[in-house]
Amino acid sequence: MARILVVDDEIGIRELLSEILYDEGHTIELAENASQARAARLRIRPDLVLLDIWMPDTDGVTLLKEWGSQGLLDMPVIMMSGHATIDTAVEATRIGAIDFLEKPITLQRLLKTVSAGLARGRMPIVKPLSGNVPPSLTAAPVLLQTPEPIPAEPVAAVVDKSLLGDITLDQPLREARDAFERVYFEYHLGRENNSMTRVSEKTGLERTHLYRKLKQLGIESRKRST
Numbered sequence: 001m002a003r004i005l006v007v008d009d010e011i012g013i014r015e016l017l018s019e020i021l022y023d024e025g026h027t028i029e030l031a032e033n034a035s036q037a038r039a040a041r042l043r044i045r046p047d048l049v050l051l052d053i054w055m056p057d058t059d060g061v062t063l064l065k066e067w068g069s070q071g072l073l074d075m076p077v078i079m080m081s082g083h084a085t086i087d088t089a090v091e092a093t094r095i096g097a098i099d100f101l102e103k104p105i106t107l108q109r110l111l112k113t114v115s116a117g118l119a120r121g122r123m124p125i126v127k128p129l130s131g132n133v134p135p136s137l138t139a140a141p142v143l144l145q146t147p148e149p150i151p152a153e154p155v156a157a158v159v160d161k162s163l164l165g166d167i168t169l170d171q172p173l174r175e176a177r178d179a180f181e182r183v184y185f186e187y188h189l190g191r192e193n194n195s196m197t198r199v200s201e202k203t204g205l206e207r208t209h210l211y212r213k214l215k216q217l218g219i220e221s222r223k224r225s226t
Helices: 011-023 034-044 060-069 086-095 107-120 173-191 196-203 207-217
Strands: 003-007 027-031 048-052 077-081 099-102
Touching: 003 011, 003 034, 011 027, 011 107, 011 207, 027 034, 034 048, 034 060, 048 060, 048 107, 060 077, 060 086, 077 086, 077 107, 086 099, 099 107, 173 196, 173 207, 196 207
Parallel strands: 003 027, 003 048, 048 077, 077 099
Antiparallel strands: none
16 A cells, blocks of 8 residues: 555545555545645655646656755656646656656556556665865765565464454455455544545545445445535
């Protein structure tokens, strides 16, 4: 499971990507502009960022440059756009983006690109040397190899099955996750007296996504207060 920040000014794109990646088991943070993206970047330190190029306040390429200049570009960033030129995509890659997704984004392409980005992991920020430094020391940095840790002997997992209720572990992951989510959302609906506003706040899901998730899980539609 990874923390993924989705930055796009189109609510439809945000919700679509959020739903797909959430169903893949990731934790999703949404931002509709550069200001929200900056705050989310500092708050959750995402493992990967999906960043739209064309946004109303500050465009994605400018935000990418900003993060790079501030030493904040230690996570993989994948740019997105439906109108960008090849030059723009090349520039974003030169600045530090690892890939580019052209809208409309297909499911297969999204999952493949995100998987490749997460596989790269975090990269150390290498700050340029300053002052009178011999040319030989300004060459590309050499990353020292550290010995790989010796893997520990596997330990059999002990699961307190009393915490699972009627959920069985002897089923496919997606079905087990759906069963857990039904219990999870029923719990919060009951605790918050079916207030969708409070459940949305507690679970961290936008209301539209929350309604869609409840329908998907087959949770009964009841009279809910706002």
